[in-house]
Every structure is written in structure tokens, then in C-alpha cells.
Amino acid sequence: MIEVIDGERCTSCDICVNVCPTNVFDKTDGIPVIARQGDCQTCFLCELYCPEDALYVSPFADQAQPIDLVALKQTDSMGSYRRAVGWTDETCDRRGVDRSYLLFGH
């Protein structure tokens, strides 16, 4: 489930509020808040759409997990999904690398 909006990176663009399919976030006068964490379906799409890598979705779908943001930011987890699918300027050559056609029929 979504665990973190990093106040240092977030620019209050509210893209996450718009794109979350289950309406987990609320807008505020400042940075958005995680208003309905229990509705998160752990689809990771808010992370994918966040241009600042300010969000972190924990892979635990059924229960909240305490997160140490300082330690987390020392890893490459935040933004890792966006980089992997090629939705950053540096990794855009990964958009056409789907190799599923080699895996089908197994």
C-alpha cells in the first residue's frame, strides 16, 4: 500500500490525486495527503506517474508497513518502477524492450 509522500520532493502538482484509480489521496493547500490508505490496491501506478519520485508504495497489499524515509532514500527504490518501464528521460529507450513474445507458449 502507499506509505509515503516525501515532502522534500513533492511539488504539490496533484498528479497522484488525479491518477490514483481508487481515489486514495486528497488535495490540500500544500502537498496531498494519503487520506484512504485502506483503499490502496497496490498497483504502483501513482509511483509511475509521479514526476518527482516522491511516492513509495510498499509491496505489502493487505497491511500497512512502517517506513523509515531517510533509510529508504538511501536505496534506489523510489522511482525504480518509473525508470524500469522507461518513463524517465534517462531510461526512455526501455519503452520498446518488452520481450513477452519470447515467453509466451511456455
Next chain:
Amino acid sequence: MPNPTHRAERVSAPEGSVVFEADVLVIGGGPAGTWAAVSAAERGARVVLADKGFCGTSGATAAAGTGVWYIDPNPALREAAMADREKMGGYLQDRRWMARVLDSTYQHSNSLADWGYPYPVDDRGKSQRNSLQGPEYMRLMRKRTKLAGVTILDHSPALELLVDDDGAVAGASGVRRQKQDRWTVRAKAVVIATGGCAFLSKTLGSNVLTGDGYLMSAEVGAEFTSMEFSNPYAISPAFGSVTKTLFYGWASFTYDDGSVVPGAASKGGRSAIARALLEGPVYARLDKADDDVRHQMRVSQPNFFLPFDRTGIDPFKDRFPVTLRLEGTVRGTGGLRIVDDSCATTVPGLYAAGDAATRELICGGFTGGGSHNAAWAMSSGAWAGQGAADYATQVGPAVGRSLRSAGAVALRSRQRRAFAPAALARAVQAEVFPYELNYFREASRLQGALGRLDAAWRDVSEADAADASEIVRAREAAAMLATARWMYRSALARQESRGMHRRDDFPDQDSRQRHYVTTGGLDEIWTSARPHAEASYAEAAE
């Protein structure tokens, strides 16, 4: 004449609401809904698309990667593709529909390439079009929907359909949950593209898929078919949401003590996993994947690895606990019954597409991977959009029609009894999640579940209208409840095992039951048998 800049018109409305006049309203903004909207707009219709979440991220496709039933137009290849799943589907497919879906999918996939979808190119320089990455695909479909002049209402769950004096569907209304107001679209035709029902199981991307469109359609008298084919379960890490059945084809499955679960496999051995899970934890390790396959998996669906990378598990070397999450009619083949080539339902003005519509015509009683779902979403979406646009043209000017709201449960005041959506959703889950009820079916267990589900329906249909803040959840829970009852009533009616429907008390396929089971109703659920097309042609020829 087609006029892609012809837009739905926002008309004056009382405070706290917005009202649009359109030709076609599409409910649902996944692949089927966006293809429907684009196709209706290309026919010159003024189109509104209302999505419960965000068109572009909503639904099972956006969060995942999916195969596509894309077959080059070579007669031998097409024949093999059609024959491939016939036995698994229990011989309930329809060859004519399979052929037209293959044609349509080929054409639409090539449109995606023209629109800039980044299909990979293989070593021989050939563009490979039998797979789509969900986020990329649905981002593109949102863009194409806007370019077509469609008005998109995001975060706008539909609550109920509108009907005219003749009972024809003529729009819908709902709420804009981020604006705290209501929307109404008066349209001449409506396409239901709300997906299937996965009962809030958290199977990837599916928690928006609660059967809402089924409930709305049943309230105007629509029929359903193949609802007994509604019990596929997908493998995911026990703690996580990412279901990707294909990759577990390289897995070994073991008990707690490390011994192998006999017969367990992703394909053709999932029931062994379900039986083992009834006894205790089951573990997987993708140890059959060589280095090439590992690399191909990583680049093909990066989100499969997020749960592992973020917990320090190496899925190729470490054992991790797995579970089976119910996919219901998202991957099951049941849904709204369609009655002609334009994906019209039994109700005038109402069309169905994608997982909301039955997929029995191309899959019969079984869907393996997502490739048929993706092909069906594109094809049925486009046909339903075109059909709805053509119907709207026939209806002509809609001046002076009086429209009535068709919704009932959770919307109308009955008694002073509170509606408790979260408790209802949990009660439905308790009847549809357990493997011993839904995966492995048997008459007395089905009847027990139906008794409890029917009682719950009587209770909520007499309850008071849900509170405004709970109205969407209330309708979702009621839709899940109705869906479970159509599923189990149909499962009781099919006294054999066929496709994904397995009965412990009727373990064999029975050649006399090569027919479809139709169902419908809300207070009283009915079922009836409908002949398979081939069987009825054979009868006519005698």
C-alpha cells in the same frame, strides 16, 4: 458525416450537479471503454466517457502487462489459434465470433502501432504485436480518446441508468467523488464497459472492478450468461498484489517442509495449489527460469519484481509464500449477454463490451492468459461503440423525452435500517473467496452459500438509502452480492464440470450439457439453458 470535433454539450443544471447531452455514454475507461468511445466518436457521435477512477490507470489492464490474441492473417495460423483452446473452453466457443475477433484485433493492434505504441522489434526486424504493456497502452488510449473529441469524466462512478418511457436506456447518473457533486448524462445509447467483478480481492489493478455495470444493467432487465465460469484464481506472493500467471510457469511449488506439492503448476495444476493451500502455506521459487528467461521477465513486466526487490527476495533462488487471489468474472468468461454483432444486450439502447460482456463467444468456459481478454476488449469495444452510435442516429432527436432513474438498492429509502457497505462486502467475500466453495463446487455447499447470499439481498433491498459519503461503496457491495448470486445460481444449474467450472459432485463433462446458462433477476434469480450455436444449427439441419 463523421465529425470528430462534435462534442457532448454541457447544459444548465441545478447547483451541485452537472448535466451533459450526448449521443453515446460509455461507462468505464479501460481498454473496452476507450475503444468504444473512440469508435463511437469516429462514427460522428457526441460521446461522454465516465470512469470510476482515472481513464488511463483504471482497471486490470493499466496496472499489468497483457498478451494479445494477435495472429497474422494466415489461414493455417488462424485455424490453429482458434482450435487451440476449444477443448479447454468446453467447446462453447463460436467459430464465427473467433474469426471476427482475430480480424478486428489484427486491425486495431496495427492502429496502435500507427498511433505510436512502442512495439518491440525482434532479432529479424519484425514488429512483435502480441503483447501490450498496460501503463503505456492505456496512457495512449486516454490520449486517443481525448483526440477523438470525447468528454472524459474522471473519478465519476456511475450509480444508475436512466430509461425512457419505453424502457430504452437513455443515459446514467452518478457522483463526481472529487468534486462532491452529481453528474447526469442524457444519451441515446449507453455502453457498459465497467469490467468484470473481482470482489475487491486485490488481484492486480482490479479493485475498481466490483460488478457495478452488472447491477445497473440488471435493474433495467438485462440478461447474463456463462456466469458459472467465474472462478479463476491467480497466483501472487502471499503478501502482495502482483499476479502474473505466465511467470509462474517457471516455478516449483513446495510445502512448508520443502517437499514438492504433487501436480502443482501454474498452468494445468493450479487446483493442486488450491488444495495444498487448504492445508497450509505453499511456497514458490522460479527456479526453472534460465538466465535468458530471467532477463526477458525483468524487461517484460518490471512491476512483477517490485514485491521481491522491495523485500529482499530473489524469486529465482529464494522460496516465498504464495496465495491464490480470486479474479471472478475479470478473467472468468461470464458477463452481460450480447445478442448481435454490434454487442447489443437484450435491452434497447444498452451495449456491453470487454469483461463486462460475456467472453463465451471466443473463450467458452475458460480463459487462460489475458490475451483473449485484450483481444475481446478491443474488438467488442469498437463494435459496441459503433453499434451505440448507429443506434443513436436511428433514435433521432431526443427532445422532450421524460427519463426515469432505474436504480434501486442503496438508492431509494425503504425502512429505517442502516446500509453497512463494508460489512456487506466482507460477507460476500466470505462466500466467494474460499476455495472449498468457489474453486471446488458442490451442490449442498453452493446451496448453503446461496441461502446466506439471498438473505443478505433481502436485507439490503429493504434497507434505507446509503448515506451520500457511502453511496459508491454501498452500490459496489450490492453489485458484488448480486454477482455472487448469479454465479452460484448458474453453477448449480450446470450439473457437470466444464471449462473452469468444476463440480465435485459432477466431475465429468456431460455432452448433453453443451449449452449456455443464462441468468438474471435481482429479487428472484432465474436461470435457463440456451443452445450453443452449433448444436442449434445441427438441429435445424435435421
